Amino acid sequence: MPRKRSPNLTEAELRLMDVIWDQGKATVAEVAEALPKKLGLAYNTVLTTMRILEDKGYLRHTKAEDGRAFVYSAVVGRDEAGRNAVRYLVSRFFRNSPELLVLNLLEDENLNARELQRIRTLIAEERQ
Numbered sequence: 001m002p003r004k005r006s007p008n009l010t011e012a013e014l015r016l017m018d019v020i021w022d023q024g025k026a027t028v029a030e031v032a033e034a035l036p037k038k039l040g041l042a043y044n045t046v047l048t049t050m051r052i053l054e055d056k057g058y059l060r061h062t063k064a065e066d067g068r069a070f071v072y073s074a075v076v077g078r079d080e081a082g083r084n085a086v087r088y089l090v091s092r093f094f095r096n097s098p099e100l101l102v103l104n105l106l107e108d109e110n111l112n113a114r115e116l117q118r119i120r121t122l123i124a125e126e127r128q
Contacts, residue, residue, distance in 0.1 A: 025073040
């Protein structure tokens with residue numbers, strides 16, 4: 001039985017979405033060209049991943065006016081994808097509690113004073 005597809009982005013899918021988000025729209029060949037060469041991804045691998053992204057609702061394609069290639073564009077923006085990922089993270093690791101996520105972040109010793117102050121400012125602005 002095939003594995004159920006997650007609505008969340010895998011690392012590989014995110015790399016391709018970053019190209020689309022940065023370029024606005026692109027063909028499979030343009031996405032493949034924009035990816036780091038060290039990944040060594042074949043055209044067919046990129047095509048398959050872009051079809052999966054389309055099935056997940058992240059991309060859509062149209063026919064190029066001047067050629068045979070499909071042109072892909074994002075249906076879901078970078079910010080929305082990030083919010084979806086945070087919702088998934090909260091549900092999976094923090095028992096559906098945004099408060100537990102925030103507390104975990106605040107307890108992280110890697111936050112510097114500037115980041116902590118920015119968080120405090122944002123919370124204060126939300127209370128108004």
